Amino acid sequence: MSTPRATLRERMEAKGLRMTTQRRLLANLLEEAEEHLDADEVYRLAQTQDPQIHRATVYRTLNTLKKLGLVDELDLMHVNGDRHYYEVRPRKLHIHLVCMKCGDVQEPGGPVWDELKSRVRKETGFKPEMVRVEMGGECPQCQRRATPRAGEAS
């Protein structure tokens, strides 16, 4: 029952953007990305496919996509400095759990987050268009590592 979703490229065309070689490249790259990429990572990945592509183009494209609501910008609690990360706008709101120790990022799903928008809308009249829910803390692995049972070997 999942609505077959248009590709990012298609959605860009639908918005009337000029599909240059660079933009096609970036669209694929963002859609295929397994991790959250910052602008520089996007740039470097793009360069492996088109050595001529320029940083400014990457920044400009990311901004364009952001303004159109096709990608979301994340800060991930600034665990790695003040860069911004980008992800193709997901269908459902999800939360980012950022471990401040190891930098790991988890994205648990669940109905709470799905409810969030509609509740805000109902309770405040505010019309949410983009959502950024980020929690910084300690991931389960780091908690275990950090608390090696007060008196035990290694």
Add this chain to the structure above:
Amino acid sequence: MSTPRATLRERMEAKGLRMTTQRRLLANLLEEAEEHLDADEVYRLAQTQDPQIHRATVYRTLNTLKKLGLVDELDLMHVNGDRHYYEVRPRKLHIHLVCMKCGDVQEPGGPVWDELKSRVRKETGFKPEMVRVEMGGECPQCQRRATPRAGEAS
């Protein structure tokens, strides 16, 4: 029944920080602030009381307080560029609703947000220490302004 909360200054002392004139000034300023201030606004406000205070001191102090969990850093969806905003860590999690049109920031309360942390903890094992819930969208006022009755009675 509200627990009488220690002042920021007191909590800084409790953490063992050296209370310099500058830090006392900044602590008061942050606690009294009605709005979310960015580093530069904090700096300028501080300067009105102590013209000698240096930007670097402001940044360093804000970072110290952030690391100690006494203040939270916000991005407010970058409505006004990439500066960071600071607020004294509130007792309860609250969400920031940022109007992307007029820049207005609302902070609705409510039990949903209070639940958020404990649910994450329970459902994922992640231990949240700082929370940033920001939604960008359109505030009720801007919605009214933007939709001057397309053909309907309002």
Add this chain to the structure above:
DNA sequence: CTAACTGCAAACCTTTTGCATTGAC
């Protein structure tokens, strides 16, 4: 053909840092 987009390089803006000096405890 023309407006939109790109590459380039320089500028921008916020934040950080090394170092000598000052001041809190």
Add this chain to the structure above:
DNA sequence: GTCAATGCAAAAGGTTTGCAGTTAG
């Protein structure tokens, strides 16, 4: 007295911009 915090100035880091040339529609 000692070590942490400050002021200063310079640099860093990420991002933006003006301009001339290129390209999609």
